[in-house]
Amino acid sequence: MFLRLVKLELFKIFSKWRTYIGFIAIGILVPIIHFAMLAEGQTLIEVSTRVLRNTFDFEGELINGYMVTRIIMQFLFINIPLLITLVGGDMLAGEATSGTYRLVLVRPISRLQLISAKYIAGAIYVILMVIWLYILALGLGILIFGTGDMIVVRYAINIIPASDVLWRYEIAFLYAIMSMLVVYTISFFFSSFVENSIGPIITTMAILIVLNILNLIDIGSFAVIQEFFFTTHMNAWILLFEKEVNYDILLRSTYILLGHVVVLTGATFIYFNKKDISS
Amino acid sequence: MENNTVLKIIDLHKNFKNFKAVDGLNLEVKKGEIFGFLGPNGAGKSTTIRIILSLLKSDSGKIFFFGEELTPNSRALFSRVGALVEKPDFYLYLSAYKNLEYFSELYGRKFSKSKLLEILEIVGLKGREFDKVKAYSLGMKQRLGLAQALIHDPELIILDEPTNGLDPQGMREVRNLLIDLAENHGKTIFLSSHILKEVEGMATSMAIINKGKTIVQGNVSDLLHESQTKIFIETISSADKLNIQDTSFYKISKIQDNRIELYATKKDIPKIIDDLRSKEIDIYSINSVNSLEEYFIKLTGDGHVS
Numbered sequence: 001m002f003l004r005l006v007k008l009e010l011f012k013i014f015s016k017w018r019t020y021i022g023f024i025a026i027g028i029l030v031p032i033i034h035f036a037m038l039a040e041g042q043t044l045i046e047v048s049t050r051v052l053r054n055t056f057d058f059e060g061e062l063i064n065g066y067m068v069t070r071i072i073m074q075f076l077f078i079n080i081p082l083l084i085t086l087v088g089g090d091m092l093a094g095e096a097t098s099g100t101y102r103l104v105l106v107r108p109i110s111r112l113q114l115i116s117a118k119y120i121a122g123a124i125y126v127i128l129m130v131i132w133l134y135i136l137a138l139g140l141g142i143l144i145f146g147t148g149d150m151i152v153v154r155y156a157i158n159i160i161p162a163s164d165v166l167w168r169y170e171i172a173f174l175y176a177i178m179s180m181l182v183v184y185t186i187s188f189f190f191s192s193f194v195e196n197s198i199g200p201i202i203t204t205m206a207i208l209i210v211l212n213i214l215n216l217i218d219i220g221s222f223a224v225i226q227e228f229f230f231t232t233h234m235n236a237w238i239l240l241f242e243k244e245v246n247y248d249i250l251l252r253s254t255y256i257l258l259g260h261v262v263v264l265t266g267a268t269f270i271y272f273n274k275k276d277i278s279s
Numbered sequence: 280m281e282n283n284t285v286l287k288i289i290d291l292h293k294n295f296k297n298f299k300a301v302d303g304l305n306l307e308v309k310k311g312e313i314f315g316f317l318g319p320n321g322a323g324k325s326t327t328i329r330i331i332l333s334l335l336k337s338d339s340g341k342i343f344f345f346g347e348e349l350t351p352n353s354r355a356l357f358s359r360v361g362a363l364v365e366k367p368d369f370y371l372y373l374s375a376y377k378n379l380e381y382f383s384e385l386y387g388r389k390f391s392k393s394k395l396l397e398i399l400e401i402v403g404l405k406g407r408e409f410d411k412v413k414a415y416s417l418g419m420k421q422r423l424g425l426a427q428a429l430i431h432d433p434e435l436i437i438l439d440e441p442t443n444g445l446d447p448q449g450m451r452e453v454r455n456l457l458i459d460l461a462e463n464h465g466k467t468i469f470l471s472s473h474i475l476k477e478v479e480g481m482a483t484s485m486a487i488i489n490k491g492k493t494i495v496q497g498n499v500s501d502l503l504h505e506s507q508t509k510i511f512i513e514t515i516s517s518a519d520k521l522n523i524q525d526t527s528f529y530k531i532s533k534i535q536d537n538r539i540e541l542y543a544t545k546k547d548i549p550k551i552i553d554d555l556r557s558k559e560i561d562i563y564s565i566n567s568v569n570s571l572e573e574y575f576i577k578l579t580g581d582g583h584v585s
């Protein structure tokens with residue numbers, strides 16, 4: 001019965017137009033970035049490595065599929081969560097808006113079953129969205145630019161051999177799934193309180209925007225506060241592209257993100273189970 | 280609890296902050312009945328129905344379906360219940376067929392296409408079953424609401440205003456369908472309606488509630504026969520010249536031209552006829568009209584029902 005519920009929830013998600021907004025947005029944005037890099041990438045790389053060229057000799061093609069994918073991930077990691085809230089914020093509130101709880105919850109399924117199925121179906125949507133990004137960004141990137149050693153300029157220049165890159169992306173995209181699940185869980189949580197999906201969508205977006213802005217404030221003492229923002233830990237995937245990956249920090253951020261998922265999902269389940277359906 | 284009790288509510292309470300929406304309500308619905316559930320606006324009818332269907336949590340009280348107490352672990356009982364609560368809302372982006380398929384699968388099994396189409400035909404949606412619900416009128420949604428309540432062949436059907444939004448022809452069809460389900464298929468129907476004539480014409484039992492409490496419950500004809508109702512008598516000759524006085528079994532309300540209005544119980548109508556005939560009054564016709572409405576107003580103190 002539970003699998004049938006998940007399947008039915010997926011059917012509803014993919015019957016809605018708003019579900020495809022995220023997929024379409026990624027489907028348009030990623031190729032645009034690819035073609036922009038194809039046209040202007042070389043100039044961009046020359047500008048960003050101008051100072052270094054005085055000291056080092058750069059030989060061969062610096063732009064490749066791996067490098068472009070990392071740039072795309074950096075661009076889209078801030079924006080994809082906004083697309084995910086469109087579905088997450090609608091999961092519970094949308095049902096209240098349409099008045100269909102009155103039909104769904106008078107059937108032989110428990111609220112726990114319903115909300116679990118909804119959560120899992122939404123999580124599947126999030127996973128599919130990140131997989132779509134993975135396929136387009138990395139697949140199309142490799143197809144257009146090919147592969148090669150990956151240069152990462154952050155605090156230092158890291159040159160990661162081509163043979164050492166792919167596993168980093170695999171983990172980075174798994175980490176991206178978890179990060180997006182946190183955003184989805186937050187919008188799902190807010191969605192349980194109200195009867196209109198606009199509220200949870202805007203609230204989650206506002207939280208993301210505010211925390212992302214606060215993350216940009218680069219003042220020493222502010223770093224202590226930034227540690228408490230989930231958005232700070234969402235960015236920990238960058239560590240995977242250091243020459244030596246700091247697994248301690250990565251794992252800590254992973255646990256913090258997982259903690260958000262567990263606590264918020266639990267709170268949503270408890271609240272929804274006691275909630276009076278008045279819509 | 281008797282074996283043929285389908286639904287029983289014992290001492291149900293529900294408060295919204297300081298407002299007592301349901302205040303110690305008791306009800307019993309027997310198998311095969313069409314049970315009318317009546318009350319004025321704000322009497323607690325919708326709240327009661329929502330608690331029965333576990334959409335709202337009660338503060339206290341017990342609900343039994345088919346003799347088994349409703350608890351969070353007894354959700355399986357709902358496979359024997361079909362319901363339509365208040366206005367019929369569906370997924371507007373899906374067709375009627377897809378909506379029905381979705382809601383039917385929530386019973387844990389897949390219904391055949393022919394079964395789904397059959398029920399849509401029964402409720403009068405043949406030819407429009409694959410249209411998206413957003414193009415449906417209220418009456419069509421109401422019909423689809425009935426279809427989703429009936430699809431799994433439930434023993435108890437709980438309906439809140441089932442003829443709302445339907446045209447007169449549709450109202451009659453639904454009434455006939457419900458009577459057929461009760462009389463020929465042994466279904467029990469719990470019906471909340473603001474159309475008293477509809478309840479009077481269909482229901483075999485009823486309960487009237489007010490301020491969250493059951494005022495009266497019983498067999499419709501018994502209750503109406505025992506209660507004083509308004510009776511209109513048309514006489515052949517002018518009645519206002521006749522000397523008619525109150526008796527122990529009727530009370531005159533008004534006499535004008537060849538029309539007499541009086542209050543009496545329905546069971547006393549034969550005695551009234553005999554009495555008038557003994558006074559050599561020729562009766563052209565005799566009617567008791569809106570008896571449930573009269574009864575309802577007498578019990579609740581106003582005529583506003585929802």
